[in-house]
Amino acid sequence: MRVGVFGAGYVGLVTGTCFAEMGNDVVIGDVDEQRIAALGRGRIPIYEPGLEEILQRNLEMGRLRFTVDSRDVVSSAEILFVAVGTPAGEDGSADLTHVLAVAREIARHADGPRIVVNKSTVPVGTGRKVREVLAESSPHAFQVVSNPEFLKEGSAVEDFMKPDRVVVGSDGDSAREIMRRLYAPFIRTGNPICFMDVESAEMTKYAANAMLATRITFMNEIANLCERVGANVDEVRIGIGSDRRIGPAFLFPGAGFGGSCFPKDVRALERLADEVGYEFPIMRAVHAVNEAQKRVLGEKVRTRFGDDLTGRRFAVWGVAFKARTDDIREAPALVVVDDLLSAGAEVAVFDPEAMDNARRVLGDRVVYAGSAHEALTGADALVVVTEWNEFRFPDFERIRKELKSPVVFDGRNLYDPRTMSELGFEYFSIGRPSWRAGAARSGPTVAAGLAGEQG
Numbered sequence: 001m002r003v004g005v006f007g008a009g010y011v012g013l014v015t016g017t018c019f020a021e022m023g024n025d026v027v028i029g030d031v032d033e034q035r036i037a038a039l040g041r042g043r044i045p046i047y048e049p050g051l052e053e054i055l056q057r058n059l060e061m062g063r064l065r066f067t068v069d070s071r072d073v074v075s076s077a078e079i080l081f082v083a084v085g086t087p088a089g090e091d092g093s094a095d096l097t098h099v100l101a102v103a104r105e106i107a108r109h110a111d112g113p114r115i116v117v118n119k120s121t122v123p124v125g126t127g128r129k130v131r132e133v134l135a136e137s138s139p140h141a142f143q144v145v146s147n148p149e150f151l152k153e154g155s156a157v158e159d160f161m162k163p164d165r166v167v168v169g170s171d172g173d174s175a176r177e178i179m180r181r182l183y184a185p186f187i188r189t190g191n192p193i194c195f196m197d198v199e200s201a202e203m204t205k206y207a208a209n210a211m212l213a214t215r216i217t218f219m220n221e222i223a224n225l226c227e228r229v230g231a232n233v234d235e236v237r238i239g240i241g242s243d244r245r246i247g248p249a250f251l252f253p254g255a256g257f258g259g260s261c262f263p264k265d266v267r268a269l270e271r272l273a274d275e276v277g278y279e280f281p282i283m284r285a286v287h288a289v290n291e292a293q294k295r296v297l298g299e300k301v302r303t304r305f306g307d308d309l310t311g312r313r314f315a316v317w318g319v320a321f322k323a324r325t326d327d328i329r330e331a332p333a334l335v336v337v338d339d340l341l342s343a344g345a346e347v348a349v350f351d352p353e354a355m356d357n358a359r360r361v362l363g364d365r366v367v368y369a370g371s372a373h374e375a376l377t378g379a380d381a382l383v384v385v386t387e388w389n390e391f392r393f394p395d396f397e398r399i400r401k402e403l404k405s406p407v408v409f410d411g412r413n414l415y416d417p418r419t420m421s422e423l424g425f426e427y428f429s430i431g432r433p434s435w436r437a438g439a440a441r442s443g444p445t446v447a448a449g450l451a452g453e454q455g
């Protein structure tokens with residue numbers, strides 16, 4: 001099939017490249033000239049494991065190309081995917097500027113009927129708006145389909161190639177059939193393609209992300225409570241996750257969720273509910289609790305070292321909002337860094353993939369270390385914010401020597417509290433009892449109490 005994709009970001013690039021890999025002719029368009037030029041040379045502007053290799057192969061095979069010319073995209077394809085950004089507007093609602101701009105471009109350049117598939121995450125009713133824009137400005141017939149994307153950054157190619165399900169919202173049989181054919185190679189193992197109306201498909205995406213964000217937030221609250229009552233969230237997590245009604249995924253507490261999706265989608269759902277006069281207290285709570293959770297690490301640092309951190313230096317490991325991505329949008333690390341800087345501290349950051357993005361956002365306010373260990377030199381403590389594999393089994397002996405004091409704040413519960421204590425660290429994590437350095441035999445102490453004693 002001849003496929004056009006608008007947007008060469010995380011979603012558009014993966015979508016277009018994977019469709020090309022299955023033998024379709026794909027053209028991807030973006031307004032960012034630099035990005036398109038680099039892609040044309042086979043260089044991907046984001047970190048996404050496995051993507052560059054497939055992209056280069058399909059470029060070489062002539063099944064994939066890139067352009068800044070929207071006319072080229074529209075005239076080369078029978079089916080057009082919209083995968084542009086839908087960031088949060090000032091009031092939290094999804095900003096549809098880019099989606100509607102693409103609809104106008106399609107209407108302007110189409111020389112016949114097209115299927116327009118919206119892959120961006122958009123509020124219920126956007127399909128109708130897109131249909132109106134197309135009808136206003138073009139005499140041709142368009143079918144508008146909603147096909148929300150569920151890929152995760154860091155495993156985007158695998159998620160796209162083997163989706164748990166494909167959701168297709170459509171009002172027309174022929175569009176359904178084309179979507180069924182296009183996706184057939186991806187769901188050969190029997191995972192479902194769920195056909196529904198456009199509004200339900202749009203809602204499905206928000207419901208999925210809001211559910212996951214709520215689950216994380218719930219566990220963060222349980223973790224905070226565990227700290228105060230002397231329970232261990234790791235054990236609670238296993239205890240509840242083995243219940244088949246609950247399941248083990250997405251139960252890991254941490255320093256709040258970030259990224260380009262959950263925070264904005266929670267807010268957009270909150271706004272969508274507002275607009276139709278429906279109170280959605282859970283969404284408000286998820287949003288508020290998550291903002292507070294991003295401050296938990298900074299609070300732990302201040303409880304340990306005092307409110308005035310002037311003259312102190314901290315090493316922050318991880319800026320990306322999660323491992324295996326360079327995306328730092330709404331990353332908890334940015335809040336942690338801000339909190340430390342506002343209290344007067346110096347901060348040295350290291351991230352295996354997100355240093356360029358970090359530089360763009362943090363500028364000269366922090367020191368950029370060339371390696372995880374370099375960040376530790378002269379630091380009073382290490383603060384781990386992202387769960388990169390390379391942070392999971394570090395050389396603790398070396399860390400203890402490099403840090404001014406052996407103190408570790410772990411926002412991802414990467415290390416075992418008892419082992420850290422045996423290694424001589426003061427170790428603070430999320431929702432688990434803290435262990436005094438060298439006090440393994442006398443057992444854990446409730447963090448809230450311990451913090452005061454050590455402060």
Ligand SMILES: NC(=O)c1ccc[n+]([C@@H]2O[C@H](COP(=O)([O-])OP(=O)(O)OC[C@H]3O[C@@H](n4cnc5c(N)ncnc54)[C@H](O)[C@@H]3O)[C@@H](O)[C@H]2O)c1
Pocket residue numbers: 006007008009010011012029030031032035083084085086098101102119120121122149150151152153260261
């Ligand atoms: N990133 C994810 O993990 C993920 C997962 C599922 C769904 N989504 C949703 O997919 C959408 C895209 O997300 P993303 O992370 O890929 O965004 P992104 O910011 O990485 O990429 C968006 C791209 O669209 C381009 N663009 C903007 N206006 C354009 C126009 N008029 N014509 C052509 N290109 C244009 C931008 O230059 C940019 O390269 C969003 O709605 C997002 O919520 C994202």
